[in-house]
Every structure is written in C-alpha cells, then in structure tokens.
Amino acid sequence: MKYYNYLLCAILSCLVTFASGCNDDDNDKKAAGLICFGESGHITAKFSYTDEDAEFKINVLNKGMGALTAPITICTQDELNEYNQKYSTDYSLLPEGTYELSETSVSFTSAEKSKEITLTIYPKKLFDAIRNDAAGKEYALPLKVGSQSVCETIYVVEITYPELRLEGSTYFRMSKDEEIREIEARTYEEVYGSLKATPNKGDVDMPLALVENAEEWLKKYNQTYETDYKLLPSTAYELGRMTGKEGEEKCTTSVKIKRTLSTGAPLEFGKYILPVQLSGVDSRIAVSREVHVITVTNSNNYEDTGRDYDDGTNIVYHVKLAIDEEGYKMMNEDMEFFKNNFEIQWEEINTRFNALDKKGILKRNYIFVPDLENIIVFKYVNKDSNWDVAYNYANQIDTDKFQLVVTYDFFKQEDEGGGGYGGRTPKGVDHIKVTCYSENTDGIRHMIGLASLTEESIVHELGHFRGLIDTYWCEVPASKNKVNNKGFQPERGNMMGACYQPTHLIEWSEYEMYVINATGAPQCSISKTVADYFADNVQINVTEDGQLSEGFTLKFYPFENDKIEKAKYTYQVTGSQQTVDAKRLFWVSEEGWINNPGNYYKIFLVEAMSNKTGKKAYLFLPVYDVHRQGLLDKSENKISGTSTFKTTIDIK
Numbered sequence: 001m002k003y004y005n006y007l008l009c010a011i012l013s014c015l016v017t018f019a020s021g022c023n024d025d026d027n028d029k030k031a032a033g034l035i036c037f038g039e040s041g042h043i044t045a046k047f048s049y050t051d052e053d054a055e056f057k058i059n060v061l062n063k064g065m066g067a068l069t070a071p072i073t074i075c076t077q078d079e080l081n082e083y084n085q086k087y088s089t090d091y092s093l094l095p096e097g098t099y100e101l102s103e104t105s106v107s108f109t110s111a112e113k114s115k116e117i118t119l120t121i122y123p124k125k126l127f128d129a130i131r132n133d134a135a136g137k138e139y140a141l142p143l144k145v146g147s148q149s150v151c152e153t154i155y156v157v158e159i160t161y162p163e164l165r166l167e168g169s170t171y172f173r174m175s176k177d178e179e180i181r182e183i184e185a186r187t188y189e190e191v192y193g194s195l196k197a198t199p200n201k202g203d204v205d206m207p208l209a210l211v212e213n214a215e216e217w218l219k220k221y222n223q224t225y226e227t228d229y230k231l232l233p234s235t236a237y238e239l240g241r242m243t244g245k246e247g248e249e250k251c252t253t254s255v256k257i258k259r260t261l262s263t264g265a266p267l268e269f270g271k272y273i274l275p276v277q278l279s280g281v282d283s284r285i286a287v288s289r290e291v292h293v294i295t296v297t298n299s300n301n302y303e304d305t306g307r308d309y310d311d312g313t314n315i316v317y318h319v320k321l322a323i324d325e326e327g328y329k330m331m332n333e334d335m336e337f338f339k340n341n342f343e344i345q346w347e348e349i350n351t352r353f354n355a356l357d358k359k360g361i362l363k364r365n366y367i368f369v370p371d372l373e374n375i376i377v378f379k380y381v382n383k384d385s386n387w388d389v390a391y392n393y394a395n396q397i398d399t400d401k402f403q404l405v406v407t408y409d410f411f412k413q414e415d416e417g418g419g420g421y422g423g424r425t426p427k428g429v430d431h432i433k434v435t436c437y438s439e440n441t442d443g444i445r446h447m448i449g450l451a452s453l454t455e456e457s458i459v460h461e462l463g464h465f466r467g468l469i470d471t472y473w474c475e476v477p478a479s480k481n482k483v484n485n486k487g488f489q490p491e492r493g494n495m496m497g498a499c500y501q502p503t504h505l506i507e508w509s510e511y512e513m514y515v516i517n518a519t520g521a522p523q524c525s526i527s528k529t530v531a532d533y534f535a536d537n538v539q540i541n542v543t544e545d546g547q548l549s550e551g552f553t554l555k556f557y558p559f560e561n562d563k564i565e566k567a568k569y570t571y572q573v574t575g576s577q578q579t580v581d582a583k584r585l586f587w588v589s590e591e592g593w594i595n596n597p598g599n600y601y602k603i604f605l606v607e608a609m610s611n612k613t614g615k616k617a618y619l620f621l622p623v624y625d626v627h628r629q630g631l632l633d634k635s636e637n638k639i640s641g642t643s644t645f646k647t648t649i650d651i652k
Contacts, residue, residue, distance in 0.1 A: 327410025
C-alpha cells in the first residue's frame with residue numbers, strides 16, 4: 001500500500017522558519033518533518049537468487065520551502081522489533097553487504113521538490129547469507145528520514161531460491177527390538193508463484209541431527225498440542241546421513257529406533273518424540289531447518305492375541321480396516337500412505353478412548369489394534385454396499401481374531417449417506433462405517449489426518465461397539481412437551497453431541513464407563529446390554545412441601561412419536577410411594593426385553609398430582625438413569641437381591 005505524507009509535510013512547512021546559521025541537529029529536526037518518502041509502509045522487494053542486481057527506485061519528496069538536507073537512515077533491529085510487535089511480523093535486518101543505497105543523505109535546493117535514490121540488493125550475496133543462516137529468517141530493510149522515531153518504509157525481501165526440505169513426519173510403533181524407517185527430503189523451488197519439487201542441484205550428503213534445545217522445544221510442543229510425549233533417549237536411536245545424487249528426485253536417510261538401549265537397559269513403555277532437522281550447509285541450495293517430528297510408541301505387542309483378550313490390565317480388540325476402491329485409486333493406489341496414516345490415527349484413537357476416563361472408573365486399559373498389513377479395498381455396488389463390507393468380504397476376516405471392521409468411505413456416490421455403527425456382518429463381528437468424503441487427494445490427506453474430526457467420531461462409534469446408547473436420544477425440546485412445556489437436556493458425555501470436543505473438554509460420563517466396564521472384552525449388543533443390566537424396579541417417592549404425601553395420582557408420559565402428549569401408565573396411590581416394574585415400564589411391548597430388546601422408551605415425563613390439593617409436580621426419567629442403577633448394582637457392586645432406582649417428586 002502507498003501512503004503519502006502530504007498533509008503532515010504541508011502543515012510543518014507553515015510552522016518552520018529557516019535560518020542560514022542553524023546547526024546540523026536543527027537542520028535534521030526540521031528536515032525530518034519536511035522530507036518524506038514518496039512511498040511508505042510495507043513494500044515487497046521480490047527477485048530470484050539467480051539475478052545479478054535487484055534495483056528499487058525510492059522517491060524522496062521535499063515539502064518545505066527552503067534548502068534542506070537529511071540523512072537516509074537504516075533502522076536498528078530494536079526499531080524493527082517495534083514494527084514486528086505492532087504488526088505481528090518477525091523480520092530481521094537485511095545482512096550487511098547484501099545491499100547498497102546510492103545515497104545516504106539527500107539535499108534539496110529551495111526549487112527542488114523530489115529526488116530519486118536507488119536501493120540495490122545483491123541476490124547472490126543474500127543467497128549466500130541465507131545458506132549459511134541456520135535460523136531461516138525473513139529479511140527486511142527498514143528506512144527512515146533523519147531522526148524520525150519510526151521506520152517509515154519497510155522493504156520486505158522475497159527471494160526465490162532452491163531449498164532442501166524434509167518430507168512429512170515419521171511414526172514408530174515398537175513391537176520388535178529394532179525398527180527402521182526411511183526419511184525423505186526434496187528440493188523445492190518457487191515456479192510461477194507456487195512451490196514445486198525439482199531434481200537435486202548436486203550431490204547431497206549431510207547429517208540428520210536432534211534440534212537444539214530439544215527439551216525446550218518438546219515443552220512447547222506438548223503445550224501446543226496438549227500431549228505428554230517424552231524425549232526419546234539418545235541411546236535409543238541412530239540417525240543416518242541424508243544423501244542423494246545430482247539429478248535425482250529425492251534424498252533419503254534412515255532412522256533406527258531400538259527397544260534395548262546401548263546401555264543394555266530396556267526402553268520404558270510410553271510415548272516419545274524425536275525432533276530432528278537437517279544439519280549442514282550446501283554451496284548450491286539452502287537447507288531448511290524445519291523440524292521433522294518422529295513419534296515413537298513403545299508398547300506390548302498384541303498382534304498375536306486372539307478374541308476376548310483381557311489380562312486384567314488391558315483389553316485388546318483387533319480391528320479389520322477397509323477403504324473404498326475410489327479413494328484408493330484417488331491416492332494412486334498408494335497403500336503405504338494409508339498404512340502409515342492409519343497407524344498414527346489409531347494410536348490417537350487409543351489415546352483418546354482411555355483419556356476420556358477423567359475419574360479413573362474404567363477397570364481396564366483399552367487397546368484397539370488395526371490390521372495394517374491386509375487392508376480390504378471394497379467396491380461400490382449400491383447405496384448399502386459400504387454398510388455390508390464386513391458381510392461381503394467375510395472371506396478376508398478371521399473371526400477367531402477380529403471383532404470389529406471399520407470401513408473408510410472416501411468417495412461419495414450419489415445415493416450414499418452418512419456413517420455410523422451397524423450393518424450386515426459375519427457372526428461375532430461388528431462394523432463401523434466412517435464417511436470421509438473427499439474430492440481429491442488433499443481432501444483425503446485432511447480426512448485421514450489428525451486435523452480432522454475422524455478420530456473423535458470413531459471413538460464415539462467405539463462407544464456403541466462397547467454397548468453404549470446415544471444419550472442424545474433422551475433430549476426433549478420444550479416445544480415437543482405438550483404436558484408442561486418443559487425441555488430436557490441429557491447428561492454430558494461422549495455419547496452426547498459433545499463427542500467432537502477436544503479431549504480436554506469432554507469425558508466419558510460415569511454411566512458410560514459403567515457400561516464399558518460391564519461389557520468387558522466379549523462382543524456385546526447395545527439393546528441386550530440395556531436389558532441385562534437394567535434395574536428391576538423404579539420407586540417414585542412423593543412429598544408435598546417436603547412432607548410425605550398422603551395420596552397422589554402418578555402418570556408416566558413417554559416421549560413417543562416425537563412428542564410428549566399421552567400418559568402410558570396411570571397409578572392411584574394411597575400413601576407416599578409407588579414401585580413399578582422397571583422393564584415393564586420402559587419396554588414398549590410385554591416382555592419386549594426378551595423378544596425385542598431394542599424397542600424401549602428413551603425417556604418419560606413423570607407427573608405426580610396431590611389428591612388433597614390437586615397441585616402437580618414433574619420430573620424427567622431418562623432410560624440411562626435406571627440403567628445406571630442396574631449397572632451399579634449388578635456389575636460394579638454386584639449386590640444380592642433386587643436393584644431399585646429411587647427418585648423423589650416434591651409437590652409445592
């Protein structure tokens with residue numbers, strides 16, 4: 001943008017009287033207000049590292065009425081830092097020797113109103129400075145006239161040059177004593193406004209090294225991403241040298257991670273990070289100091305465990321993965337891409353599933369082990385085919401090992417809908433469908449990456465896999481309650497709509513964790529879990545202004561056909577208490593918990609009316625409250641006798 005100081009200069013010209021005998025300081029002070037750059041603010045100086053000279057004309061204006069002289073001054077780094085703070089930039093001064101001003105001061109006669117000076121930047125010298133500067137700075141040249149207190153004009157340097165960069169990130173899940181991964185680097189150069197990979201400019205041979213101040217770097221990383229990684233011990237890894245031949249498309253090196261340290265001690269179980277970067281200087285290209293993140297998870301190897309594995313500390317489930325053929329082809333049939341990303345994703349899923357236990361109620365650690373070696377590629381047949389993957393590809397699923405199939409659908413056919421839990425499956429196997437609809441490879445990279453909400457949605461569906469209902473079924477909008485026009489919001493948990501919140505903002509509710517504890521390792525049914533662990537009775541106690549009622553009418557209004565309107569059950573009660581059979585109350589049909597366990601009411605509005613005063617009071621009775629009582633009595637505490645959910649209604 002261009003900013004002109006005409007008004008300021010004109011005002012000052014009217015206020016200044018010139019004297020022939022003024023000293024240099026006086027002249028400088030007057031000139032500072034009367035001599036201005038014709039263009040101020042942020043100016044981009046763009047050129048290539050191959051250019052000989054890059055010249056930029058600077059117009060200097062005289063707004064005074066007499067002869068003036070003023071120096072052209074380069075601002076200090078401290079002054080530039082003030083600019084950085086104000087405009088949220090991070091510029092460093094252009095190195096000395098990489099530029100030249102044709103004039104370091106300007107003099108005007110009374111008749112001269114403008115002059116032109118030249119800023120010359122030497123791209124090759126600047127490129128040499130960049131190559132030797134490990135910090136990878138953004139450079140700028142801030143200028144001011146005379147004794148001005150602010151940088152009036154900022155020449156921001158944009159130089160295009162080839163740069164060697166490390167590719168992506170690397171993940172290890174340690175199951176063997178040693179694991180080796182290849183890391184790639186490519187040379188990038190700006191071509192027509194975008195970065196393009198180019199062949200190596202020459203032979204490359206430089207080390208890979210741990211970042212400086214690695215502990216401080218890790219502290220910031222953990223704070224930023226809300227993680228708790230430890231720094232991988234130096235005795236647990238070996239870094240190779242990055243090498244590549246001139247003209248080749250990439251450079252490569254290898255990283256070895258060891259579960260047995262060079263001291264002979266074992267690497268402790270846990271999650272580690274190894275932040276590395278390229279180290280060295282190349283005479284032909286710049287070397288990026290961008291950090292390449294290597295994450296390492298050192299855990300027990302559960303690959304060979306069978307179904308229903310429970311060692312008292314860990315429950316292990318084996319997960320068969322499947323991707324749609326269209327998404328597979330969209331990624332050029334790069335199965336390694338899917339394997340690598342699924343490995344990272346399922347580690348995050350495992351972390352989130354267990355981290356949602358904020359109260360320490362879960363009795364086991366839950367480990368979901370994805371099969372990364374034999375991923376199913378399924379074909380589209382019709383709108384239901386992505387629901388039937390487990391059934392249609394049963395010959396690729398070992399039912400003695402796998403309890404769950406998770407399908408990723410990356411390409412949306414016209415008649416395909418959303419994802420969820422369910423579908424046709426072979427006996428003993430459950431299914432989750434994940435919709436990651438994408439239009440191109442960038443979309444797939446996003447959906448399979450940790451920046452999307454895929455992990456959050458999968459953990460929610462894994463709740464269903466462990467027998468959990470959607471508690472949002474119990475939500476009642478006030479407009480749909482025709483009895484007392486009150487709404488109901490279910491308790492907060494991962495099976496409520498809050499499941500997409502970051503891990504630190506959401507948790508399993510106590511009810512949800514009681515269900516997970518109860519179902520344990522074996523395959524389970526959601527509806528059967530509700531029926532098997534349901535309380536036997538519901539006891540409604542009624543008081544009137546805190547005193548036991550002497551008689552009341554009790555009505556149960558189900559949320560049915562998307563509204564609360566008609567009472568399903570009515571009781572005339574003498575005294576202050578009514579106990580009803582919990583299953584006969586909630587299940588729609590007689591003994592439906594046996595022959596149709598999924599057909600139950602999700603919530604009742606309970607009305608108590610005093611026989612003495614005719615006044616009424618209400619409470620909502622969601623199914624999970626009664627189920628929670630049954631879980632506490634039949635699974636957590638394992639009491640003898642019947643399980644009774646008790647609640648009180650007070651009529652005011």
